[in-house]
Amino acid sequence: MKIIVPIARTEDYNARIVVNKDGDDIERGGVAMVINPFDEIAVEEALRILDGGDGEIIVVSIGGDEAAPELRRALAMGAHRAVQINTEAKLMPEVITPLLGALVEREQPDLVVMGKQSIDGDSGQVAQRLAQRLNWPQATFAYEVKIEGKTVTVGCEMDGGTETVAFDLPGVISTDLRLNEPRLPKLPDIMKAKKKPYDVISDDELGGVAESPIKVLSMAPPPERQAGQIVADVDALIAKLRDEAKVLA
Amino acid sequence: MIAFGLTEDQLEYQRMARQFIAQNVTPNAGHWDETGHFPKDEIRSAWENGLLNLCIPDSVGGAGMPLVDTLIISEEISYGCVGYSTSCMANELALTPVVIGADEDQKRKFLKPFVDEFKLAAFCLSEPGAGSDAASLRTTAKREGDEWVINGQKQWITNATHADFYTVFATVDREAGHRGITLFAVPRNTPGITIAPHENKMGQRCSDTAPISFDNVRVPADHCIGGPGNGWKIAMRTLDFSRPLVAMSAVGVARRALEESIKYAKERKTFGKPIGQHQAIGFMLSDMAAKTQAARLLALEAAWRTDQGLPANKEASFAKAMCADWCMEICTDAVQIFGGYGYTKEYPVEKLMRDAKLIQIYEGTSQIQRVVISRELMR
Numbered sequence: 168m169k170i171i172v173p174i175a176r177t178e179d180y181n182a183r184i185v186v187n188k189d190g191d192d193i194e195r196g197g198v199a200m201v202i203n204p205f206d207e208i209a210v211e212e213a214l215r216i217l218d219g220g221d222g223e224i225i226v227v228s229i230g231g232d233e234a235a236p237e238l239r240r241a242l243a244m245g246a247h248r249a250v251q252i253n254t255e256a257k258l259m260p261e262v263i264t265p266l267l268g269a270l271v272e273r274e275q276p277d278l279v280v281m282g283k284q285s286i287d288g289d290s291g292q293v294a295q296r297l298a299q300r301l302n303w304p305q306a307t308f309a310y311e312v313k314i315e316g317k318t319v320t321v322g323c324e325m326d327g328g329t330e331t332v333a334f335d336l337p338g339v340i341s342t343d344l345r346l347n348e349p350r351l352p353k354l355p356d357i358m359k360a361k362k363k364p365y366d367v368i369s370d371d372e373l374g375g376v377a378e379s380p381i382k383v384l385s386m387a388p389p390p391e392r393q394a395g396q397i398v399a400d401v402d403a404l405i406a407k408l409r410d411e412a413k414v415l416a
Numbered sequence: 417m418i419a420f421g422l423t424e425d426q427l428e429y430q431r432m433a434r435q436f437i438a439q440n441v442t443p444n445a446g447h448w449d450e451t452g453h454f455p456k457d458e459i460r461s462a463w464e465n466g467l468l469n470l471c472i473p474d475s476v477g478g479a480g481m482p483l484v485d486t487l488i489i490s491e492e493i494s495y496g497c498v499g500y501s502t503s504c505m506a507n508e509l510a511l512t513p514v515v516i517g518a519d520e521d522q523k524r525k526f527l528k529p530f531v532d533e534f535k536l537a538a539f540c541l542s543e544p545g546a547g548s549d550a551a552s553l554r555t556t557a558k559r560e561g562d563e564w565v566i567n568g569q570k571q572w573i574t575n576a577t578h579a580d581f582y583t584v585f586a587t588v589d590r591e592a593g594h595r596g597i598t599l600f601a602v603p604r605n606t607p608g609i610t611i612a613p614h615e616n617k618m619g620q621r622c623s624d625t626a627p628i629s630f631d632n633v634r635v636p637a638d639h640c641i642g643g644p645g646n647g648w649k650i651a652m653r654t655l656d657f658s659r660p661l662v663a664m665s666a667v668g669v670a671r672r673a674l675e676e677s678i679k680y681a682k683e684r685k686t687f688g689k690p691i692g693q694h695q696a697i698g699f700m701l702s703d704m705a706a707k708t709q710a711a712r713l714l715a716l717e718a719a720w721r722t723d724q725g726l727p728a729n730k731e732a733s734f735a736k737a738m739c740a741d742w743c744m745e746i747c748t749d750a751v752q753i754f755g756g757y758g759y760t761k762e763y764p765v766e767k768l769m770r771d772a773k774l775i776q777i778y779e780g781t782s783q784i785q786r787v788v789i790s791r792e793l794m795r
Contacts, residue, residue, distance in 0.1 A: 351435055354466030357428050
């Protein structure tokens, strides 16, 4: 089994995020960076699918050298090989998808496992776009993955419930939060990760990229939450819900 | 050129250790302190994750980690619980003299088992009558045929109760002073070893500290490490490793005290604003932060010198003395910032204050460090 796991480098979810001066992106730099948590779950799931058996897990990141620590961390977790795709283009789903698609065509994996979304842009589109581009089946928002022979059965999170889908390899799975708890790499594995194969290729080698037609016009932080109020009794609560919040008639 | 940044590798070690400690140590430290429970399972877990015995060279399958990197990990472990850290670091302290003094056969024999399975070790230098003045130790070793026979008492031995392996300093010739001191590797199951009940300590309560007596303990000739009379040199070189390491554990405790204090100073309000916005508290926090960083740099420099093979005696004592003393001051101030709450066990800072006190005492008191420094200055 050969599995490709694309990983995005994102701001730590514990970091304090602020909108930049131009108001068109978040302030980059100066905060701790991590493997996008959903992608970390994808790396873990790929490791569990392989379960130490024959095969290869290739982790891929798009951008530049700054993604090296995150790729190496995935190697320390147990992935076999890293591919760093260098590009100057702004990383939007319509830029990422053709690059990943070209890499999949080159590597011919059995499966692509990736996070359902990256926690910076929160687009949540790449897995679906990639499957469509490859004309592969897709199972999105996975909370459970089972593989028997060539058949993959995936439990998927839905609004208000779950759904189970099955497909034959190859295919694309996007991972949700409940799927697993990623392992902490061991110290000796961190040291060994440096010796694993690490390829650097350019976007040109994968057919080049076109700039995204989508422009971010403005970005704003969510409105600050008002402090809560403590009410004296149920009557006061009902009055407030009716007169101030206007959620009761 | 001076580079203060951590390498990509060091940042990864730090991140990994921080996450391991946040999951396995920090949430349990209060309970261990309260009960005096020895956290053997969690120390085993540290071994499984490669965080123990970092000094073992790669020639026998160890990490062979530079001391600077070990310090970066030590800060993280000590942040969670310095009692736990003391138990982990006791392995480094006990095995380092073997790394320094042993030949390749002895390294394979005594260090390899620590790579292959989880074991604890203990460094046995101090005695009831020989602490700061370690050269006056009275434990003797006599050669009888192919064996050495060891007799004597050791005191304040970390991991004594749980260790599988002891590195024991004894004299083969008391008349010769420190030139008679010799290092021996002593497996726990050797007949004649008695371990007294462990001490009921003020702080670092989850670490195990006990006296050991050696009564006609016989070890084969190849258990003598580095040759008769070379023990003192090995012990002194060991301190170049262990003192920066202990200094950095003080930095871990200090950082914890600082972070807890900042958090509290933002939450707690008096006179209509968070107490951290009162200059009296704000300046205390400033001093705590500056001392923590100064301490960290002193410890790292001492470790760097040791890694470079440069003389590090004075710098290791700079680090050990100042890191421990500043840590104590910082923890005392943390309790002060928390006020009455800081004095209760509801908040973690009183434990830090009790734990910090021991760092000024073990691995050479703050006073003996100044003796070392002043001797170097007056040479």
